[in-house]
Amino acid sequence: MSKITPIERVESLPPLPERPVEGHKGTFGHALILAGSRGMSGAAVLCATSALRGGAGLVTVGVPVSIQSVVSSAEPSYLTRGLPEDISGHFSLSALEVTEGFLRTYNSLAIGPGWGQTPTLEGLARGLYATSAIPLVVDADALNLLGRILPHRNVVEPRILTPHPGEFARLTGKTTAEIQAVREELAVQYARENQVVLLLKGARTIITDGKRLAVNTTGNSGMGTGGCGDVLTGLIAALLAQKMGAFEAAQLGAYLHGLAGDLAAKDLTEPGLIASDLPRYLCRAWKSAGAR
Numbered sequence: 001m002s003k004i005t006p007i008e009r010v011e012s013l014p015p016l017p018e019r020p021v022e023g024h025k026g027t028f029g030h031a032l033i034l035a036g037s038r039g040m041s042g043a044a045v046l047c048a049t050s051a052l053r054g055g056a057g058l059v060t061v062g063v064p065v066s067i068q069s070v071v072s073s074a075e076p077s078y079l080t081r082g083l084p085e086d087i088s089g090h091f092s093l094s095a096l097e098v099t100e101g102f103l104r105t106y107n108s109l110a111i112g113p114g115w116g117q118t119p120t121l122e123g124l125a126r127g128l129y130a131t132s133a134i135p136l137v138v139d140a141d142a143l144n145l146l147g148r149i150l151p152h153r154n155v156v157e158p159r160i161l162t163p164h165p166g167e168f169a170r171l172t173g174k175t176t177a178e179i180q181a182v183r184e185e186l187a188v189q190y191a192r193e194n195q196v197v198l199l200l201k202g203a204r205t206i207i208t209d210g211k212r213l214a215v216n217t218t219g220n221s222g223m224g225t226g227g228c229g230d231v232l233t234g235l236i237a238a239l240l241a242q243k244m245g246a247f248e249a250a251q252l253g254a255y256l257h258g259l260a261g262d263l264a265a266k267d268l269t270e271p272g273l274i275a276s277d278l279p280r281y282l283c284r285a286w287k288s289a290g291a292r
Contacts, residue, residue, distance in 0.1 A: 007188055010214040013255055014248035016291055017055060017239065028057030029107040029241025033234060034099065034128075036063040036071060036114040038089025043114025043140070045074040046227045046275055047234035051110075052077050053282040054238025054253070060106070062099065064089055086120060093120045096127045108135045108240035112142030113230040126151045133157060135240040135249075139233040143167045150194050158246035160236060162229065164201040188213055197246040199236075201229065205254045209247045216251070218258025220273075222265045227275025232257045235282070259285040 020027065031051045036044030041063070048061035048071075058079065063071050065082030066089050072080040083095040103109065109132055115121055122145040129138065130151035138146065139162045148171060153159070161171070165183075169176045172190060179186060183206055191198040192210025200206040205216040235257055239249035260281040265273050 007208075008212045010212050010251065013289070014244070014252055016252070016286075016289060017242040017244055019055075019292070023057075025057035028055055029238070029243065030058040030060065030105070031056040031108045031110070031234075031237040031241040032103070032106040032134075033059065033061040033113075033237060034063075034083070034091070034095075034109070034111045035061060035230070036067055037091070037116045038064065038066055038085075040114030040116065041067045041070045041074075042227060043230045044071045046230040046279070047110060047113045047237075048078045049075050049279045050231040050234035050282065051238040051241075052234075053279045054235040054256075055286075056108075056238035056241045059234075059238070062095075064091055086118075088116075088118075090116050090118055090121055091124055093123050096124050099128070100131060104133055106134055106241075107243070108137070108237045110137040110139065110233045110237035112138055112140040112145075113233055115141035115145070117141050117145060121145055122147075129159065130154065135246060136160070137162065137233050137236050137240070139229060140167075144170055146171070148173055150196075158197060158240075159195075160197045160199060160240075160246050160250050162199045162201065162233060162236070162250075164229070168198075168200055184208075184213060184215075197250050199232075199250045199254060201232075205258070207247065207251045207254060212247060214247075214251045216254040216258055218255055219261050220258075220265050220270050222268075222270030222273030223258070223261040223278075225274055228257075228261070228278060231275055231278045256282060256285045256289060259288060263288070 051059040060079040062081040064085035068082035084092045125142040125145040236253035264277045264281040
């Protein structure tokens with residue numbers, strides 16, 4: 001780490017979010033998930049379900065209107081909003097104006113899972129990044145849509161970016177091999193220069209805000225399957241909704257996500273693990289972490 005000193009290495013987990021005995025659904029925050037497209041309703045379901053399992057008091061998942069009935073039928077515990085879509089079943093740019101009208105009523109926002117990639121969606125991703133007045137988690141297609149130059153932000157609420165190495169290579173203009181060779185150095189540099197919290201996925205996931213760095217020790221190869229990243233995104237959004245700091249939410253989210261995967265693999269094997277197993281095992285991960 002000689003090139004990027006000073007950096008504080010964080011080796012202990014943050015305290016779990018408080019759960020006062022007199023708390024109610026309003027106490028534990030309201031997370032908004034914007035996810036999915038025609039043919040990708042599963043991403044929205046996984047992300048929103050994991051936000052519920054992450055402890056948020058309320059979760060709303062905004063989806064293109066044509067898949068609203070599919071997503072709402074998958075889990076009765078979250079709310080759904082049907083948003084404007086184009087003829088291909090992706091969010092239309094008018095979804096930005098609609099979303100901006102109600103965004104401040106939520107405590108956190110997550111974007112990207114199952115979006116697809118179109119020029120219109122690039123405008124939506126960049127608009128939400130620049131204007132969202134609540135903490136924001138950016139994942140999956142939204143990361144690729146943002147490109148190398150992040151939009152100017154008019155607010156001070158944190159942004160958490162959650163790329164895998166290939167996505168981070170596109171964000172930085174480097175190759176995946178270059179990323180993997182110096183993961184920590186590049187992650188810290190990027191987070192510092194762009195004033196974001198970066199969660200760089202992979203074996204020993206890195207979490208950094210440019211000043212602090214944590215390396216996650218949970219997780220296994222069974223989690224290398226489609227949809228696991230959507231689960232992590234929803235979980236972090238839930239922790240943000242419960243008023244955790246961005247770095248702390250990303251660090252705890254990565255830990256619980258990996259621990260749920262480890263507990264699931266112990267019962268189901270690594271090859272047999274699928275993403276929809278993880279929300280169920282998050283309950284056991286919370287318990288292992290000391291939640292009552």
